């Protein structure tokens with residue numbers, strides 16, 4: 456009887472320590488760093504135009520901002536915050552003088568997109584990306600290779616400064 460008692464106690468202690476270990480690792484998962492997109496959203500090249508932008512300086516890029524259907528509806532109806540399912544793409548290209556166009560114009564005045572420099576995305580999922588304002592960030596090389604986590608850490612703090620739910624780009628009429 457005593458031996459069984461001891462055995463049961465040992466079993467209870469073992470179970471207790473396992474029970475303690477399980478939630479501990481579960482908690483560690485919850486506190487995990489923000490998740491970044493690992494794949495480019497499919498079909499983004501066919502989305503509608505939100506706006507265009509030229510960055511001078513070091514970036515010297517031409518950009519096109521496109522939105523999926525949820526994004527376009529939210530933009531047109533001025534819905535804030537953006538609903539879950541919103542995806543905004545920022546396609547950045549090098550900014551190059553266009554020789555053919557410039558010959559026709561007789562002056563160096565035409566600049567058109569050269570090869571892409573990167574494709575960036577913001578995906579709204581208020582639960583999954585709660586730690587970064589509800590936005591999941593993604594940045595990719597033209598070949599679709601995701602930037603490293605270290606490169607991605609800058610996105611959310613800067614976008615938090617945008618006054619319209621973390622989004623800078625406004626709808627171009």
Ligand code: HEC
Pocket residue numbers: 507508509510520543544545575576577592593594602606607609610611613614617621622623624625
């Ligand atoms: C220093 C601040 C800053 C950082 C860091 C930054 N962004 Fe932005 N982002 C901007 C600004 C400003 C715009 C608007 C640019 C324009 O229209 O000329 C923008 C535009 C965008 C857009 C289009 C939607 C919008 O908010 O206008 C996406 C998508 C985007 N950035 C993704 C990213 C990703 C992904 C990262 C991290 C790799 C990142 N950004 C890092 C400032 C920043």
